[in-house]
Amino acid sequence: MPEPWTGDLTANPVAVTLSMHPGSADPAFHHRGGAWANTIQDQHAGSSAGWAAKGPYFGDVWESAHGANAHAAHRLRFLSAWRGVDLTPSQVVDFAVFPWRTADWNSSAFQLDPAVLQEFVLEPIVSTGAKWAFGFGKDWWELIEALDLPILDRLGDGGRPYPTQVDHRRWLVAEGPGGLRIAAMRLDSMPVPPKQEETEDLRKVLEAGPAGENVPRNMSLEFETDLSARLRELDMSYMNISRLLQAIDELDLAISAWQEPATGEGVDLTARGAIAVSIRAEWADFAMEAPSGTSVSPETNGAHRLPLPTAAAVRPKTVKKEPKPLGLCTDCFNILNPDGTCPMECGT
Numbered sequence: 001m002p003e004p005w006t007g008d009l010t011a012n013p014v015a016v017t018l019s020m021h022p023g024s025a026d027p028a029f030h031h032r033g034g035a036w037a038n039t040i041q042d043q044h045a046g047s048s049a050g051w052a053a054k055g056p057y058f059g060d061v062w063e064s065a066h067g068a069n070a071h072a073a074h075r076l077r078f079l080s081a082w083r084g085v086d087l088t089p090s091q092v093v094d095f096a097v098f099p100w101r102t103a104d105w106n107s108s109a110f111q112l113d114p115a116v117l118q119e120f121v122l123e124p125i126v127s128t129g130a131k132w133a134f135g136f137g138k139d140w141w142e143l144i145e146a147l148d149l150p151i152l153d154r155l156g157d158g159g160r161p162y163p164t165q166v167d168h169r170r171w172l173v174a175e176g177p178g179g180l181r182i183a184a185m186r187l188d189s190m191p192v193p194p195k196q197e198e199t200e201d202l203r204k205v206l207e208a209g210p211a212g213e214n215v216p217r218n219m220s221l222e223f224e225t226d227l228s229a230r231l232r233e234l235d236m237s238y239m240n241i242s243r244l245l246q247a248i249d250e251l252d253l254a255i256s257a258w259q260e261p262a263t264g265e266g267v268d269l270t271a272r273g274a275i276a277v278s279i280r281a282e283w284a285d286f287a288m289e290a291p292s293g294t295s296v297s298p299e300t301n302g303a304h305r306l307p308l309p310t311a312a313a314v315r316p317k318t319v320k321k322e323p324k325p326l327g328l329c330t331d332c333f334n335i336l337n338p339d340g341t342c343p344m345e346c347g348t
Contacts, residue, residue, distance in 0.1 A: 001030045001031070001032075001034075001036060001037065001100075001101075002099040002100050003022045003052070003096060003099055003100075003101070004095065004096060004099040004120065004121075004124075005052060005093060005094060005095045005096065005124070006022075006052045006055065006056070006057065006092075006093070006094050007052060007053065007055060007090060007091065007092050007093030007094055008052075008053035008054075008055075008090040008091060008093065009049065009053070009093065009124075009127075009128050010053070011053075011090065011091045011093065011128075012128070012129050013079075013091065013093045013128055013129070013130045014082070014083055014129075014130060014131060014132065015079055015082050015083070015130055015131065015132035015133065015134060016093040016094065016095060016125055016128065016130045016132075016133050016134070017075045017078070017079065017092070017093070017094045017095075017133070017134050017135070017136075018094070018095055018096075018097070018121075018133050018134060018135035018136075018140055018182075019094055019095070019096045019097070019135075020096070020097050020098060020105065020107065020110075020137070020139045020140065020143075021096055021097070021098040021099070021100065021101065021102055021105055022096050022099070022100075022101050023071070023101055024101055024102070024103040025100075025101035025102065025103070026065070026066070026327045026328075027327060028065070028327030028328040028329065028330055028336070029062070029065075029327065029328065030101055033330055034330055035061060035328055035330055036051065036056065038330065039051055039056070039061075053090055054089075054090055055072075055088070055089030055090040055091075055092060057069050057072050057089075058072055058073075058076075058089035059089075061328075064328070064335065065327055065328045065335055072089070072092065072094075074192055074193050075092055075094065075193065076089060076092050077193070077195070077196065078134070078193035078194070078199055079091075079092055080196075081195075081196040081199035081200055082132075082199055082203055084200075093128065093130070095121050095124065095125055095133070096121075097112060097117065097121055097143070098110070107138075107139045107142070112143065112146075112147070114147050114148075117143075117147065118177060122176045122177050122180060122182075123177060123178075125176075125180060126176070126177055126178035126180050130180070131179065131180065131181060132180075132181050132182075132183065132206075133176070133180060133181070133182045133183070134182075134183050134184075134185070134193070135182070135183070135184040135185070136184075136185050136191040136192070136193055137184075137185070137186070137191035138186050138191070140184040140185075141172050141184040141185075141186050143184075144172055144174045144182060144184050145172075149174035149175060149176065149182065150174060150175040151172065151173070151174055151175075152173045152174060152175050152181070153171075153172075153173040153206070153221075154170070154171065154172055154173070154225070155170060155171040155173075155202075155205065156168075156169055156170025156171060156238065157170050157232070158170065158225075158229075159171075159225055159228075160221060160224045160225050160228055161224075161228045161231075161238045161241040161242050161245065162201065162202060162205040162238065162242055163198070163201045163238065163239050163242040163243070164194070164198060164201075164202075164238045164239070165194070165195075165198055165239065166187065166194075167237055167238050168187060168188040168189075169185065169186070169187050169194065170185070170186050171183055171184065171185050171186075171202075172184045172186075173206065181206070183206065218248060218249055218252065218253060218254060218255060219245075219248075219255055223255075223258075224245070226258075227258055227267070227269075228241055230258065230267055231244075231267065231279065234265065234266065234267075234279075234280075234281045235281060235310065236281065236308060237310070240308040240309075243293075243306070243308065244277075244279065244284050244306065244308065247284070247286070247291035247292070247293070247294075247306055248269075248277065248291075250291045250292060251286070251288075251289045251291050253269075253271050253276050253277070253288075253289075254271050254272065255269045255270070255271050255276065255277070256270055256271060256272070256273075257269075257270050258270070261278065264280070265280070265281070266278065266279050266280040266281070267279040271288075274287075275287060276288055278303070281308075281310070282307065282308050282309055282310055283305050283306060283307050283308055284305070284306045284308060285300055285303035285304065285305050285306075286303060286304040286305075286306065287303050287304075289304070290304035291304070291306065293306055293307075294306045329342040329343075329346050331346040
């Protein structure tokens with residue numbers, strides 16, 4: 001049973017999520033005569049779209065056999081934070097590139113014709129009215145690069161900073177048809193979408209303009225990216241880099257260049273030919289004006305110091321694999337016995 005999308009296409013989504021494929025198949029649900037085929041026929045007059053519009057993977061029928069759907073719940077939480085409202089499961093619209101379920105996915109062997117992606121995934125997304133599409137994991141990141149879509153922005157390593165709580169989280173933003181913005185996220189651990197506060201910050205950064213076109217900038221994207229990379233060499237977190245750049249924006253400093261300090265390790269930023277900000281691993285001194293959060297003490301020699309304390313390192317969580325569910329009886333929808341028989345003796 002192919003599943004090119006789930007969710008209600010008429011829900012006018014502002015943003016949708018992307019999957020490489022829908023996941024592993026459970027014969028009790030996805031094969032001919034399975035629970036979903038019966039539901040589509042009996043409850044939706046044979047309409048797959050009607051079934052998909054109900055958000056079936058959040059319901060009791062699926063979760064009674066497979067437990068809470070963490071994958072779908074993460075995407076519901078992310079899109080709700082992006083919209084700023086609590087969405088219902090049917091309002092979470094997810095598109096799959098490869099619409100059939102498989103437990104043996106090999107991304108390195110998967111080659112996609114760009115025309116197929118355009119016609120059967122990207123153009124249908126645009127037809128819903130969505131302006132943003134989000135993919136999570138290296139597969140989507142690599143697919144965007146392989147399809148040679150125009151790259152609008154990079155956040156995190158190799159790009160400009162944003163206030164992420166996970167320093168190895170990074171984003172690639174590409175341009176699709178009809179002005180669609182495709183944002184792919186990578187993590188060194190499980191590709192779980194960011195939580196609410198970080199998602200709200202991410203939206204501010206992205207909607208300000210993936211290419212910086214919607215807001216005036218004190219620094220060029222190239223300069224900001226180069227400076228961010230240098231500050232990362234000082235083991236400065238992206239939260240602190242973002243805080244520092246926000247302070248520079250607050251004062252509207254016309255930073256023109258950065259240089260290595262004469263003594264010690266750090267970075268000095270210059271404006272109008274003079275050092276305006278002296279940055280070290282755990283603080284930044286503003287020589288001319290005082291942004292929010294700064295203080296003056298004898299230690300700063302009259303400068304306004306912005307503390308940038310190092311946060312404790314957070315180790316990626318080890319995700320335990322759950323045992324593969326047994327599925328449901330297609331007659332009574334009870335969970336099957338370990339030997340595959342029905343506990344109600346339906347003969348299935």
